[in-house]
Amino acid sequence: MVIKYKLIKESNECMARLGIVTTPHGSFETPVFMPVGTQGTVKAMIREELEEIGSKIILGNTYHLWNQPGNDIIKKAGGLHKFMNWPHPILTDSGGFQVFSLAELRNIKEEGVTFKHHKSGAPLFLTPEKAIEIQNDLGSDIMMAFDECPPYPVTYEYMKNSVERTSRWAERCLKVNKNKETQGMFGIVQGGEFKDLRELSANALIKMNFDGYSIGGLSVGEPKEIQNEVLSFTTPLLPKDKPRYLMGVGSPGAILDAVERGVDMFDCVLPTRIARHGTAMTSSGRIIIKNKMYAEDFSPLDEKCDCYCCKNYTKAYLRHLIKANEILGYRLLSIHNVAFLTNLMRDIRKAIKEDKFLEYKETVYKNYGLFDNEKDF
Numbered sequence: 564m565v566i567k568y569k570l571i572k573e574s575n576e577c578m579a580r581l582g583i584v585t586t587p588h589g590s591f592e593t594p595v596f597m598p599v600g601t602q603g604t605v606k607a608m609i610r611e612e613l614e615e616i617g618s619k620i621i622l623g624n625t626y627h628l629w630n631q632p633g634n635d636i637i638k639k640a641g642g643l644h645k646f647m648n649w650p651h652p653i654l655t656d657s658g659g660f661q662v663f664s665l666a667e668l669r670n671i672k673e674e675g676v677t678f679k680h681h682k683s684g685a686p687l688f689l690t691p692e693k694a695i696e697i698q699n700d701l702g703s704d705i706m707m708a709f710d711e712c713p714p715y716p717v718t719y720e721y722m723k724n725s726v727e728r729t730s731r732w733a734e735r736c737l738k739v740n741k742n743k744e745t746q747g748m749f750g751i752v753q754g755g756e757f758k759d760l761r762e763l764s765a766n767a768l769i770k771m772n773f774d775g776y777s778i779g780g781l782s783v784g785e786p787k788e789i790q791n792e793v794l795s796f797t798t799p800l801l802p803k804d805k806p807r808y809l810m811g812v813g814s815p816g817a818i819l820d821a822v823e824r825g826v827d828m829f830d831c832v833l834p835t836r837i838a839r840h841g842t843a844m845t846s847s848g849r850i851i852i853k854n855k856m857y858a859e860d861f862s863p864l865d866e867k868c869d870c871y872c873c874k875n876y877t878k879a880y881l882r883h884l885i886k887a888n889e890i891l892g893y894r895l896l897s898i899h900n901v902a903f904l905t906n907l908m909r910d911i912r913k914a915i916k917e918d919k920f921l922e923y924k925e926t927v928y929k930n931y932g933l934f935d936n937e938k939d940f
Contacts, residue, residue, distance in 0.1 A: 566705060566747035566774035568806045568827075575918045578798060578825035579911075584775075584806050586652040586704035587745050588644060591619035593806060593827035594911055596813070596904045597654060598834065602627050603637075603647045606835045607894045608901065610648055616870065616902045617909070619651055620704075622830045625697050626658035626689075630680065634700035642702030654830070655703035656810070657694045657736075657751075663712035671711065673728070691735040695748075699741050707777065708736040710751040715784045722755045723763075729753050730767040737771055747774035749808060755780055756789050758796050765800040775806040778826070782811040791820050798825035815844070815907055815931060819924045822911055834900030839893050841885040844903040848931050850878070852896070857882045870902035871895075 571581040582593040598605045598613065601624040605613060613621065623643055628634060640646040643653055662669065662676050669678035675690030694709035710729040713722055733750050740748060750768035754760035768776060778797050781790050794809070801807055806827045812818060813831025821829070834844065843850040845865040850857070852864075860878040872881075872895040884892025907927075914923035 564747065564774050565743070565745065566806070568775065568804055570803060572916060574915050574920050576921050577823045578795075579822050579915045579920045580825060580827070581912055581915050582806065582827055584652075584827075586620075586747070588650060588652045588704050589619065591652060592912060594818075594822045594908055594915075595620065595828055596818070596908045597622045597828065597830040598901050599624070599830055599832045600647065600649075601832065602631065603643060605897075605901070606839070607890070607897045608835070612871070612898055613649075613901070614651075616898070617905045618901065621649060621651070621653060623647075623653055623655045623701060623703060624658070624661070625655050625694060625701070625707075626661035628655075628701060629658065629697050634697040638700040638702075642700075644702060652705070653701075653703040654705040654828075655698050655701055655707065657707040657709040658689055658697070659694070659707075659710050659751075660712050660810070662689055663714075671728075673731070676711075691732040692739045695736050695739050699746065702742070703746060705774070706736075706740070706746055706748045708733045708748055708750050708773070710753060710779055712783070713753070713755060713780060715755065715780075717755060719757055719760075722753075722757055722760055726753050726760050726764045730764065733768055733771060733773075737773075749773055749775040749777050749806075751777045751779040751810075752797060752801070753780045754793075754797075756785065756793060758793075761793065761797045762800060765797060769800075769802060773805070775808060775828075776801045777808040777810055779810060781809065782817070787817070787820070790817070791824065794821055794824040794826065813904065815904075815927060818904075818907065819911070819927060822915075823920065823924065834904055835897045838896035838900050841892070841896070843881075843896055844900050846903075846930055852878060852882045852885050852892075854882075864899055865903070868899065868902060868906065870899050872899040872902075 567585040569583045573580045597620050599622045637646045691709040698706040711725045713725045750773035752764045754764045808828040809821050809826045813833035841853045843864050846867045857878040863873040914920040
């Protein structure tokens, strides 16, 4: 296997676990948060800032890079690592989520999906083969199989057909991977809230022997209780010697809940997106920096944070930057928010190692307050 997972420790308290994932461009410890570089950049941040924070792996978006600048150009540049000057691991999604979430008019057939570009309205056609071709050109360490992403909620019959199609598409993805020696691939377990369909999907994908497995179809509007129930049921179905990935989750509460249930990898645009709206994640809760109460607050965003922003700037100055629409304000908040989640994962790993994860989780909940999902931001 191109992607190797080493299980270091399982918690004595719950399903949380420590591991190391090794890729052609380096290794990273899990549980891990992966900043999202949708268009080949983690918005407003440069490589050195991500490295200083401790980010070991980032995510690129197949759909957006296919449309701009085009996978052919990135291939000519020597792949996404060279194109964006990031020598560390990269994971790319398949583009499926964007097809099913951004595109309004779409037509799902066995061959693939016909849809309209989310801005221009131009017709596009994406198949499992095309999704892997694009990712082969990008040269990511970890590719994702192309899957159907059903909305929430849907009927049992709809979901069953979707799960079966996703399994057939997964087989097609594996067959056309031209870079089996340098690029690994994760399968995506679907099935919504239906346990038997989750089991059907997991079993089918496990037989295909992917490098890892993503638990898909969550964080799409379902209640927190359903997400946790699905995770509690699904993660034990997956091989212990492969990494488990929950896509699109970046709020501290959801990460802690998923780690407790055995998930290893997370990604989300949340830290940089809310930064651009003037919101910071801190150890004592969220801060909306535009609030007047910070106008004369000359303390750092978070006394417990050692990021560049917190070591050098005050809430009052950050408030001024955001109020004045200065780009530096968005940059500094992005640096801080990505650092906050990176440090959260570091502390989670330490707590698992010491068999104190549940105690740590309660402490974070108590100090941070309510953050059950991203709408809280």
